[in-house]
Amino acid sequence: MKDVKGFLSSILDSITDHITVIDNTGAIQYVNKSWTAFATRNGCLITENWKNINYIEACDNASDIDGDFGPKVAQGIRSVIDKSHDSFYFEYPCHSPQQNRWFMMRVTPLSFEQDNYFVISHHNITERKLAEEKVRNLARIDGLTNIANRRYFDEFLNAEWRRCLRLELPISLAIIDLDHFKLLNDTYGHQHGDQCLIQIAQLLKQFVNRSSDICARYGGEEFAIVLGNTSLTDAQTLLGSLLEEIAHLDITNPNSPIQSYLTASIGLATIQPNFEEQEKLLIYQADKMLYKAKANGRDRLES
Numbered sequence: 001m002k003d004v005k006g007f008l009s010s011i012l013d014s015i016t017d018h019i020t021v022i023d024n025t026g027a028i029q030y031v032n033k034s035w036t037a038f039a040t041r042n043g044c045l046i047t048e049n050w051k052n053i054n055y056i057e058a059c060d061n062a063s064d065i066d067g068d069f070g071p072k073v074a075q076g077i078r079s080v081i082d083k084s085h086d087s088f089y090f091e092y093p094c095h096s097p098q099q100n101r102w103f104m105m106r107v108t109p110l111s112f113e114q115d116n117y118f119v120i121s122h123h124n125i126t127e128r129k130l131a132e133e134k135v136r137n138l139a140r141i142d143g144l145t146n147i148a149n150r151r152y153f154d155e156f157l158n159a160e161w162r163r164c165l166r167l168e169l170p171i172s173l174a175i176i177d178l179d180h181f182k183l184l185n186d187t188y189g190h191q192h193g194d195q196c197l198i199q200i201a202q203l204l205k206q207f208v209n210r211s212s213d214i215c216a217r218y219g220g221e222e223f224a225i226v227l228g229n230t231s232l233t234d235a236q237t238l239l240g241s242l243l244e245e246i247a248h249l250d251i252t253n254p255n256s257p258i259q260s261y262l263t264a265s266i267g268l269a270t271i272q273p274n275f276e277e278q279e280k281l282l283i284y285q286a287d288k289m290l291y292k293a294k295a296n297g298r299d300r301l302e303s
């Protein structure tokens, strides 16, 4: 082969990873074609005019635009240059207006003619991230009703509790238990019962529209609604209409001693959080109210 240098350069340009090489001061020595193409399309600082740009300084100065991304990356590169780490890798989101994208950045040392260089590559990991997100979402969903499961409910409540604690906001929790559901199952069969649970879950979804709210399947025929930043009065209004809407579904339960249609009992509690890890108190109070609703004749809200 005559032009070995040209051959190697074409190999680097054909690689889809975005590659740049810096020296031990951070000064850029090389970028491949993928880097230039991506950087130009996405309005990055380092494009084909990379000469005289210091990559590490550019990262140091990027904190205004990218939050802690720039400083973290700069620190990682420095740790490879000063040999405190053999290599550094970092996964980060880089979403465009059209598409969610993630990349993995890797920094590895390279020695050439007694000089030390560092290869920085950015590999597109969007497919893996989307697959992981899908699995994570599946693990959060109840298989029958397609709303959040108990595990995700626990996670969500804990996060929302801490958010309301930080911002000094009230948080409300309702536990909704269907009345005499066993009689409905006994009358029409378990499969029909399943369809009714799906119907109820669909209805609950319409009552949670904010990112601080969630409805979840709490147990067999028990559901829960978390309402972040919601006062007791507002929660009472909302859950009062939920009771009405459950009645409007008119799901027949002819052997129920309450009504000839399916009804629910709701226990509601509202707390303004004072301590972390205290959301169990909210569950305890909502549970107590649910017990009261059942004891007072069912088909009602107690708070």
Ligand SMILES: Nc1nc2c(ncn2[C@@H]2O[C@H](COP(=O)(O)OP(=O)(O)OP(=O)(O)O)[C@@H](O)[C@H]2O)c(=O)[nH]1
Pocket (backbone or CB within 6 Å): 144, 177, 178, 179, 180, 181, 182, 183, 185, 189, 190, 191, 192, 193, 194, 197, 219, 220, 221, 294, 298
């Ligand atoms: N079809 C169906 N039924 C379920 C499911 N999970 C729980 N159940 C039923 O829900 C019923 C709950 O019965 P109980 O705990 O006695 O409660 P209940 O009949 O609703 O009576 P109260 O809650 O006291 O008003 C049982 O018959 C369970 O089999 C489910 O996934 N599908």
